[in-house]
Amino acid sequence: MIKIANAPVSYGVFGLARPDLVTLPTGDALLGLVRDAGYEGIDxxxxxxxxxGDSLVDALDRHGLGxxxxxxxxxFAGTDAEFAAAFDASLPVLDDFALVAAAQDGPGPLPTIADSGDAARKACPGGAPELQLTGAAWERFVTRLEKVAAHVRSLGLEPTFxxxxxxxIETPAEIDAFLRDTTMDLTFDTGHLLLGGGDPATDFARWAPRVNHLHLKDAxxxxxxxxxxxxxPLRDVWEKRVFVALGEGDLDLDGIATDILASGFSSWxxxxxxxxxxxxxxxxxxIADQVANRDTIRRWFA
Structure with missing residues (x-):
């Protein structure tokens, strides 16, 4: 069964936010907006x-959201000290995932693991062949990723990348390498795939057996x-609205929605x-766009 969620980032609440320019919704207000727009869950x-902890479980339950x-x-490509600090900082977050999972009916939450990138990648949205990791740098990346995956699984959770x-991990070639060399399954993000030079119409079909989480966005x-x-370029891309309401960008929405249903995907x-x-x-x-997005996809995902 596919369940439909939204995320704080759709309301401007994320790392590139400009709270100096406008007051952003509080956590409780966000939960209410997502619930009222017709979604079943939230990131x-x-x-x-x-x-x-328990207050997170209570807040989700109060709004009827998973x-x-x-x-x-x-x-993953940083220094040993940088990776160790990030790993330690993630532990209480993952503990909260496990707490919510124990209380939640239906599909459980998937800790959504990602690379942080660095200055070289942030200067080049869309990626470039010469930036792809190889050799010892790639082996170190994979080893660190598998360490995170093992810890997530030790908590009874299933990770997604x-x-x-x-x-x-931005371009189709990098995603292919990730799927070849790691045990973690994939969050397939239509918008970020378009930015990385991929084609949802062909790439989803070949990766579908390893897709355990979906992010549907248009670009x-x-x-x-x-x-x-x-x-x-990073800030320019986001501030100039590279991600648009569903149906307003370069995504073949009908095609990917049909492919998702045909694949038998059953999760968030x-x-x-x-x-x-x-x-x-x-x-x-x-706020209006997220209501419209939910209405747009009712054709495929009631």
Missing amino acids: LGAHGLFGT LAGGWLDYP HHHAVTY DLRILEAAKGSDN LVVEQDIVVMSEADLQRA
């Missing part, structure tokens, strides 16, 4: 946004092209529309 967002997943990034713009690739050469599908909210009007547009 975790920053740890503590919806509370921690926890779909949640972003945890690690500097999110390929993502401006990280070391306007003209924004990515326009950001090339910028002093801060998270609708995401990463947006940097820079005004009250932007916030109201984001």
Whole structure:
């Protein structure tokens, strides 16, 4: 059974947020917005946004929402000290995932593991062949990733890995290497795949047996092209709204939705529309977009 969720990032609540420009929704307000828009679940967002421990379980229950997943990034290509610090910082977050999983009916939450990227990747949205890790650097990346996977599984949870713009798992070639050399399954993100040069129409079918989590988003690739050469392409891409409401970008929504249903996928599908909210009007547009996104996909996902 496919269950439909949304995420704080769709309302501007994430690492690129501009709270200096506009007051963003609180955790409790976000839960209410997602519930009222017709979603069954939500991603975790920053740890503590919806509370921690029992208060997190209570907040989700109060709004009738399940926890779909949640972003945890690690500097898999960084120094030993950087990776160790990130690993230790993730432990209480993963403990909360386990606590929610024990109380939640239906599909459990999937800790959504990702690479942190670095300055070289952040300067090149879309990736480049010369940036792909090889040799000892790749072996170290895989070893660290498997360490995280083993800990997640020791808690009775199943991890998922999110390929993502401006990280070391971004392009189809990098995703192929990840699937070849690791045991972790994949969060298939339609929007980030488009940014990385992939094609959801063909790539989903060949990766489907390893897809255990879905992020459905649309992207306007003209924004990515326009950001090339910028002093801060990462921020430019997000602030200029590279991710648009479903049906307004370059995603073949009918094609991917049909393929998802045909694959037999049965878990959380998270609708995401990463947006940097820079005004009250932007916030109201984001709220309306998530209602519209839910209505748009009712054709396939009731």
